[in-house]
Each structure stands twice: as structure tokens, then as C-alpha cells.
Amino acid sequence: MKTVTERRKGYFLFRWKEYGVGYLFMLPWMIGFSAFVAFPVGWSLYNSFNKVIINSDGFAYEWVGLGNYKRMLIQDNTYPIILISLFQEMLIMIPLILIFAFIVSLMLNQRFPGRGFMRAIFFLPVIFATGQVLMELFNQGAGKLPFVDQYDMAALVNQFFNERTANMILNVLGKAVIILWYSGVQILIFIAGFQTIPKTIYEAVRVDGATPWESFWKITFPAMLPFIGLNAVFTIVDLFTFPFNPVLEIVQRNMFSPNTGYGYASAMAWLYFALVMLLIGITLWITYRATKGRRELR
Structure with missing residues (x-):
């Protein structure tokens, strides 16, 4: 009788034999994505919660929490x-x-x-x-x-x-x-x-x-x-x-403005990204429901 650990190990080996070659082909893309996409995206998300100031020593961060988002939605007309x-x-x-x-x-x-x-x-x-x-x-x-x-x-x-x-x-x-x-x-x-x-x-x-x-x-x-x-x-x-796109133009303009900077522009970009992803999610949900209903009829 195999133990739970042995069954999991066997399942992992089976999955690796079936999909291991595909994962190896994906490895260069995964490395490039982590280095050139995941890190900049994570850094921009961190910037959105900070007031970013550029000085002679580089970037200076002042934590403001949701301040950039409140300013963007309430004060920005x-x-x-x-x-x-x-x-x-x-x-x-x-x-x-x-x-x-x-x-x-x-x-x-x-x-x-x-x-x-x-x-x-x-x-x-x-x-x-x-x-x-x-x-x-x-x-x-x-x-x-x-x-x-x-x-x-x-x-x-x-x-x-x-x-x-x-x-x-x-x-x-x-x-x-x-x-x-x-x-x-x-x-x-x-x-x-x-x-x-x-x-x-x-x-x-x-x-x-x-x-x-x-x-x-x-x-x-x-x-x-x-x-x-x-x-x-x-x-x-x-x-x-x-x-x-006028939204991208505003984000770029605020990015280099001394009154706003990278933190405020990152908050604007993340709100825009969240709304676009919400629209994509709704589209995928509608498509899934439509195709699912069609399959059930069959």
C-alpha cells in the first residue's frame, strides 16, 4: 500500500514526464518575464503607495498608503x-x-x-x-x-x-x-x-x-x-x-511632474490597469457562461 508521500511523488514524476519538455521550452520566457516584467510591475505597485522624490542620491520614498489613490479620485478633477x-x-x-x-x-x-x-x-x-x-x-x-x-x-x-x-x-x-x-x-x-x-x-x-x-x-x-x-x-x-490614449498621456505627464512624480503616476496607472482587467474579466465570464450553456444543451 503506497503512502500519501509516495503517491504525490509518483504524480509529480508523471506530470514532469508529460509536461517537462514544455516547461523547459517556457523557461527562457519565464526568466525574461521575471526579470523584465514582474520586477518593474511590482516596483510600480510599491511606488503607488509612496511619494517618490528624486534627489542627488537617487529615489527617496515616503510612505503615504492610499494617499495617492485618494488624491487621484477626490482632489483631481x-x-x-x-x-x-x-x-x-x-x-x-x-x-x-x-x-x-x-x-x-x-x-x-x-x-x-x-x-x-x-x-x-x-x-x-x-x-x-x-x-x-x-x-x-x-x-x-x-x-x-x-x-x-x-x-x-x-x-x-x-x-x-x-x-x-x-x-x-x-x-x-x-x-x-x-x-x-x-x-x-x-x-x-x-x-x-x-x-x-x-x-x-x-x-x-x-x-x-x-x-x-x-x-x-x-x-x-x-x-x-x-x-x-x-x-x-x-x-x-x-x-x-x-x-x-489620453489616460496614458496623463500618466506620462504626471510621472515627470515635480508636483506628482512616480508615486502618483503609478497609482493612476494601477487604477487604469485594474479597470481594464475588470472589463476583461467580465468579457471572459460572459464568454464562459455562453459557451457553457451551449455545451449543456449538447
Whole structure:
């Protein structure tokens, strides 16, 4: 009869034989992550609870606890408003990007001449419109749709919505080109998801007399729920690290300000990070519940 220690040892050896090679391949990444990511992240979290002063001897720390967070949320009149406005805009843009990418990928999944060329066209902005190129395009006004000014959309939006909502909608319209530029990866993921659905299922429901509309809602859409969740998480991370993100600009500005410094800027960054992670968590939970319900029906 084996003891508990022997059983645990045997289980550990079994796990190592099964996954040991994978862990060895992950080891360089784990070392790099610990040295270049985990330590800076931990240091920034420590800074958020301190008042960091730079002097001739280096960094001087004065423990303030939650003082930076209280100052940021209560005394600062700018950061909370910009943070809330950004999240409101992103909650509109994320579904628009997902819907646009889903519709385009659905069309690109069909068989027609030049399909590969059209797929490449939609992915090209991902390659070219990044970093400094994207910033230069926006500085030249290429990121705004011309019909917003041509048809005086601002007056029309202000007529039907209050000032705050109208400004939010106009900001989204002003960044509408991002929906085109930031949909390439999502389109490829959706196309890959469509390839996982067996063609025999569509043939079977077609024999049973199901219409294309019914087959979409009964087969295609439920099968694509995991890919919708994956694209939602990717889009959230992509948009919240956008080069023209006003929150990141405020964090950077406060980092080098003598009145705030690294401690206050770290607190702002950690609040922003916590809200983004909360949004990602909600997205994963919704995706899990949707896919779980689908599995239970099976």
C-alpha cells in the first residue's frame, strides 16, 4: 500500500514526464518575464503607495498608503472624468469593431475569385498603420471620416443628444477609421473560427429544410462564441494601449511632474490597469457562461 508521500511523488514524476519538455521550452520566457516584467510591475505597485522624490542620491520614498489613490479620485478633477469618458468611448467602439470584423470575415469566408487578395487588403492596415506611422496619419487628419464635416454631423448629433453624449459620439465618429484599421487580426481569427465548423453540419441541416438564416443562428453563431470572446479580449487590450490614449498621456505627464512624480503616476496607472482587467474579466465570464450553456444543451 503506497503512502500519501509516495503517491504525490509518483504524480509529480508523471506530470514532469508529460509536461517537462514544455516547461523547459517556457523557461527562457519565464526568466525574461521575471526579470523584465514582474520586477518593474511590482516596483510600480510599491511606488503607488509612496511619494517618490528624486534627489542627488537617487529615489527617496515616503510612505503615504492610499494617499495617492485618494488624491487621484477626490482632489483631481481631470483624471476621473477622462477615465470615464475613455471607457464610454471604448464600450461603443469594441462592439462596432467586433460586428464589422464578423460581417467582413463572414463574407471573406465565402468562395469567390480573388478571395485571398481581399483578405490581404483587410490585413494590410495592421502591418502599415502601427506606431509612428499611425500617429503621423492621424496628425495629418487621415483618421477622420470626411462625411463628419461635409454633412455637419456635429449639429445633427447635438440636436438629438445632450452635450456629454454628443461629444462621446462625435469622438467615436472622429476615430471611425480605427474600426477599419484595427479589424485585421479579428477578421483572421473569425475566418479561422469558421474553418472549424464541419461542412457536413450545414449539409445535414440543409437536407432537413433549414434556411440560411436558421443555420446561422443555430450553428454558425453558437460555434463562433469562443472566437468572439477571444476577439473581444484582443480588441480591449489593443484599444486601451492605443498611441493616442489620453489616460496614458496623463500618466506620462504626471510621472515627470515635480508636483506628482512616480508615486502618483503609478497609482493612476494601477487604477487604469485594474479597470481594464475588470472589463476583461467580465468579457471572459460572459464568454464562459455562453459557451457553457451551449455545451449543456449538447
